Amino acid sequence: MSVMEAVRPINRTEAYSEMPQEExxxxxARERERHGAFVQRGLGLNMARGKPSPEQLDLSLPMLDxxxxxxxxxxLREGEPDDLRNYGNLAGLSEMRTLMGAIMSVPAANVLAxxxxxxxxxxxxxxxxxxxxxxxSAPWATLAEQPxxxxxxPGYDRHFALTEHFGIRMIPVPLGETGPDxxxxxxxxxxxxxxxxxxxxxxxxxxxxVVYSDETVERFARLAPAAEDFRIYWDNAYAVHxxxxxxxxxxxxxxxxEDMKNGMNPADEVDVPVAKGRARSGEAAARLSNLRDACxxxxxxxxxxxxASTSKITFAGSGVAALASSEANIQAITxxxxxxxxxxxxxxxKRHALFLPDLAAVQAHMARHAALLRPKFELVDRVLSEGxxxxxxGSWTKPKGGYFISFDGPPHTATRTVELAAQAGVVLTPAGxxxxxxxxxxxxxxRIAPTYPGLEELETAAEVFVVCARIAALEQLVES
Amino acid sequence: MSVMEAVRPINRTEAYSEMPQEExxxxxARERERHGAFVQRGLGLNMARGKPSPEQLDLSLPMLDxxxxxxxxxxLREGEPDDLRNYGNLAGLSEMRTLMGAIMSVPAANVLAxxxxxxxxxxxxxxxxxxxxxxxSAPWATLAEQPxxxxxxPGYDRHFALTEHFGIRMIPVPLGETGPDxxxxxxxxxxxxxxxxxxxxxxxxxxxxVVYSDETVERFARLAPAAEDFRIYWDNAYAVHxxxxxxxxxxxxxxxxEDMKNGMNPADEVDVPVAKGRARSGEAAARLSNLRDACxxxxxxxxxxxxASTSKITFAGSGVAALASSEANIQAITxxxxxxxxxxxxxxxKRHALFLPDLAAVQAHMARHAALLRPKFELVDRVLSEGxxxxxxGSWTKPKGGYFISFDGPPHTATRTVELAAQAGVVLTPAGxxxxxxxxxxxxxxRIAPTYPGLEELETAAEVFVVCARIAALEQLVES
Numbered sequence: 001m002s003v004m005e006a007v008r009p010i011n012r013t014e015a016y017s018e019m020p021q022e023e024x025x026x027x028x029a030r031e032r033e034r035h036g037a038f039v040q041r042g043l044g045l046n047m048a049r050g051k052p053s054p055e056q057l058d059l060s061l062p063m064l065d066x067x068x069x070x071x072x073x074x075x076l077r078e079g080e081p082d083d084l085r086n087y088g089n090l091a092g093l094s095e096m097r098t099l100m101g102a103i104m105s106v107p108a109a110n111v112l113a114x115x116x117x118x119x120x121x122x123x124x125x126x127x128x129x130x131x132x133x134x135x136x137s138a139p140w141a142t143l144a145e146q147p148x149x150x151x152x153x154p155g156y157d158r159h160f161a162l163t164e165h166f167g168i169r170m171i172p173v174p175l176g177e178t179g180p181d182x183x184x185x186x187x188x189x190x191x192x193x194x195x196x197x198x199x200x201x202x203x204x205x206x207x208x209x210v211v212y213s214d215e216t217v218e219r220f221a222r223l224a225p226a227a228e229d230f231r232i233y234w235d236n237a238y239a240v241h242x243x244x245x246x247x248x249x250x251x252x253x254x255x256x257x258e259d260m261k262n263g264m265n266p267a268d269e270v271d272v273p274v275a276k277g278r279a280r281s282g283e284a285a286a287r288l289s290n291l292r293d294a295c296x297x298x299x300x301x302x303x304x305x306x307x308a309s310t311s312k313i314t315f316a317g318s319g320v321a322a323l324a325s326s327e328a329n330i331q332a333i334t335x336x337x338x339x340x341x342x343x344x345x346x347x348x349x350k351r352h353a354l355f356l357p358d359l360a361a362v363q364a365h366m367a368r369h370a371a372l373l374r375p376k377f378e379l380v381d382r383v384l385s386e387g388x389x390x391x392x393x394g395s396w397t398k399p400k401g402g403y404f405i406s407f408d409g410p411p412h413t414a415t416r417t418v419e420l421a422a423q424a425g426v427v428l429t430p431a432g433x434x435x436x437x438x439x440x441x442x443x444x445x446x447r448i449a450p451t452y453p454g455l456e457e458l459e460t461a462a463e464v465f466v467v468c469a470r471i472a473a474l475e476q477l478v479e480s
Numbered sequence: 481m482s483v484m485e486a487v488r489p490i491n492r493t494e495a496y497s498e499m500p501q502e503e504x505x506x507x508x509a510r511e512r513e514r515h516g517a518f519v520q521r522g523l524g525l526n527m528a529r530g531k532p533s534p535e536q537l538d539l540s541l542p543m544l545d546x547x548x549x550x551x552x553x554x555x556l557r558e559g560e561p562d563d564l565r566n567y568g569n570l571a572g573l574s575e576m577r578t579l580m581g582a583i584m585s586v587p588a589a590n591v592l593a594x595x596x597x598x599x600x601x602x603x604x605x606x607x608x609x610x611x612x613x614x615x616x617s618a619p620w621a622t623l624a625e626q627p628x629x630x631x632x633x634p635g636y637d638r639h640f641a642l643t644e645h646f647g648i649r650m651i652p653v654p655l656g657e658t659g660p661d662x663x664x665x666x667x668x669x670x671x672x673x674x675x676x677x678x679x680x681x682x683x684x685x686x687x688x689x690v691v692y693s694d695e696t697v698e699r700f701a702r703l704a705p706a707a708e709d710f711r712i713y714w715d716n717a718y719a720v721h722x723x724x725x726x727x728x729x730x731x732x733x734x735x736x737x738e739d740m741k742n743g744m745n746p747a748d749e750v751d752v753p754v755a756k757g758r759a760r761s762g763e764a765a766a767r768l769s770n771l772r773d774a775c776x777x778x779x780x781x782x783x784x785x786x787x788a789s790t791s792k793i794t795f796a797g798s799g800v801a802a803l804a805s806s807e808a809n810i811q812a813i814t815x816x817x818x819x820x821x822x823x824x825x826x827x828x829x830k831r832h833a834l835f836l837p838d839l840a841a842v843q844a845h846m847a848r849h850a851a852l853l854r855p856k857f858e859l860v861d862r863v864l865s866e867g868x869x870x871x872x873x874g875s876w877t878k879p880k881g882g883y884f885i886s887f888d889g890p891p892h893t894a895t896r897t898v899e900l901a902a903q904a905g906v907v908l909t910p911a912g913x914x915x916x917x918x919x920x921x922x923x924x925x926x927r928i929a930p931t932y933p934g935l936e937e938l939e940t941a942a943e944v945f946v947v948c949a950r951i952a953a954l955e956q957l958v959e960s
Contacts, residue, residue, distance in 0.1 A: 069541035141621035
């Protein structure tokens with residue numbers, strides 16, 4: 001089943017689009033009454049931001065115990081190149097470079113392990129390009145014409161906000177089921193020397209959840225940019241953020257887990273091998289082809305910057321972010337970092353390296369996240385299906401990973417839906433946020449973030465969403 | 481006794497300057513022989529960087545125990561505005577804003593608590609000014625003329641490197657015993673609209689150790705810049721870094737500490753009141769007047785940016801940095817931070833807040849640092865006095881705090897001294913590093929960093945330094 005497959009009305013006779021106007025008015029009145037009841041309840045719910053829930057954050061609490069005054073002194077003192085508690089090591093702890101490289105399928109030599117925010121790394125690279133240029137090119141701030149970025153839409157609002165902040169022109173590019181429309185991308189990139197970058201969330205794209213196809217990755221690697229300083233900003237934020245891992249119960253060896261029968265030895269409870277973090281129910285994991293390798297093959301080694309972080313693996317505010325790129329890019333960036341900082345927080349990096357010694361440990365940990373997240377995605381899908389499929393209102397994604405469900409209502413209903421939800425005490429991401437300049441030409445897309453609320457709150461919020469989406473759709477039909 | 485007082489030859493008859501050429505040649509041969517002996521030893525010593533020693537870092541190890549999986553969950557979950565483990569809170573934890581404000585004598589509302597590097601905050605502000613401007617002024621990258629910074633000399637090499645990196649012109653300003661030459665500063669600032677900033681390390685200046693006088697601070701506050709976006713970059717890196725606190729033994733209540741008689745209750749061993757962190761031997765602490773208050777009084781509220789960090793209080797690579805400024809500046813900066821990051825590492829901030837709940841705790845902790853550092857400064861001063869005073873070679877500072885001793889040799893000897901030291905296996909800060917563009921017009925100044933090596937290594941390194949300084953001085957006299 002396709003990630004992007006629209007949920008179609010099951011019963012076409014019930015669809016609002018087929019209803020006589022009179023019935024629509026009656027339906028609208030009923031929905032408004034339901035909405036009023038929600039307003040009365042004075043709810044305070046939020047489906048706006050892609051934040052991990054407290055229960056997810058609890059999964060990483062044991063990490064806090066891994067360094068202490070007793071016994072850690074030597075591990076810290078004998079770090080590399082020397083005492084981890086002191087200044088230095090711009091590229092980050094080699095253990096974390098290796099781990100973040102494994103997460104991105106990139107060699108450690110191509111990785112910088114930094115502070116707590118991959119967004120800060122992206123901002124930093126754009127900022128450096130503005131004032132210093134890229135590998136010797138002219139600083140963007142000195143260009144005769146405004147630099148531009150391609151922005152697959154719908155996309156991530158913080159990418160767009162950052163870009164706009166620097167006065168970089170944003171060019172929307174349609175994002176389909178296999179990634180951005182590569183004909184459009186190639187057209188701009190090969191012809192316009194002021195097109196300097198493209199934002200990509202290649203795996204479980206924010207918000208639509210698509211995974212770029214092998215062909216898309218290959219075409220990215222073979223781009224022939226008019227600008228020598230064009231870069232692909234490959235934000236691999238959800239590199240290991242599958243929803244379809246085995247249950248935490250199965251993986252972590254909670255007694256009674258039915259996974260035991262699948263060859264898992266009870267003695268392996270802690271040391272979970274990679275294979276246990278496999279896709280659930282035999283489904284293949286959503287595979288993303290390796291951009292770095294493709295760029296190497298295409299003799300385009302410097303065209304990519306890849307980003308990842310442990311923000312949604314360990315602690316969202318206290319994780320480790322990483323940048324990967326060619327050795328030439330990494331060398332130039334490290335040189336600039338030398339003017340900027342005394343190095344990353346290597347103690348926090350060490351704590352992470354102890355907690356997540358290898359990719360297998362990451363995958364086992366992500367399976368525990370998946371066990372908490374999957375019911376939330378399934379719940380929202382169920383409530384939306386029950387409430388909107390019959391009425392034929394909108395379509396939404398069923399992602400295999402990531403943090404979002406992307407909802408497309410009928411044209412000109414998104415702003416109204418978000419407004420109605422706010423009246424009923426449910427905060428949604430602002431309509432338009434998934435488009436550059438906040439301007440969704442159809443006013444149709446809404447990003448739903450189901451990860452943070454508890455199941456009960458989420459169910460209520462989804463029910464509110466259904467009522468609001470129905471009202472907005474009916475208003476369009478009744479008033480048009 | 482003045483911090484800047486030069487150490488003069490005790491016995492003028494022994495001074496190289498008074499020696500007949502023949503005696504100088506004999507002296508030079510003797511010193512070269514001693515130097516050769518050091519070279520033979522294959523030393524690997526370093527007096528180059530202002531790093532805390534492992535023993536200093538050990539002082540903060542107990543901080544690692546303050547958050548754990550047991551019991552910390554609630555403290556983290558119930559943080560502000562919500563779960564400290566999650567995204568958010570650009571301005572930082574209010575406890576840390578309060579603490580860093582106390583260190584800088586600035587209200588918490590004027591403080592942002594950030595990541596692990598105050599240098600990164602400085603870089604960030606300059607970078608923002610380059611691309612965004614300052615409170616609505618034109619971005620520096622778009623100016624018709626190159627922006628310029630005033631650079632008190634000798635000064636901090638990383639300030640200069642950062643400034644040069646952004647293509648900002650550097651104008652040296654002489655730094656005396658009371659701070660920068662304010663006539664020169666006022667002259668530039670009031671007349672040149674392209675002069676956009678000045679770097680200051682106002683307390684225990686890097687490297688000379690001077691503390692700016694009250695009059696200097698007052699004149700800074702009353703500057704009338706030609707540029708509306710001129711700012712004072714007040715790097716208060718050594719705000720609480722006195723060498724003259726009571727011994728750790730005295731403060732921490734180690735049994736038998738003679739400080740007990742000074743009214744310290746043995747029951748107070750842990751909770752050390754501020755007064756106990758007083759200057760040693762009745763010497764007054766080196767007082768820095770409050771720039772923020774002076775700027776407020778002078779109706780110049782937005783002219784200052786102040787920086788501090790716990791890098792040399794807790795862990796040099798894993799501390800908490802802070803920026804203080806007017807509320808208007810802080811508001812504008814926070815807005816830009818919103819495009820840049822998901823917030824600082826609030827778990828590390830919480831750990832710091834628990835370890836250092838108030839200024840008294842900071843001062844007690846800094847007294848423990850002082851107990852480790854003071855013997856090192858005294859040792860270097862003794863070795864240099866014994867080796868160079870009689871010969872009349874150079875002068876150096878006896879700072880009451882900070883991380884450096886500033887040495888001025890005879891003109892045209894600094895590069896040679898550093899070179900000779902390197903041959904003998906002692907790394908010194910490169911000659912010229914304390915001047916913009918690495919260009920010390922007299923080639924006289926060398927920054928000595930005595931904090932990192934152990935006492936034995938430090939003594940050897942200082943002895944090597946003496947031999948090298950003597951050779952360089954004699955070579956000048958013999959060859960001139």
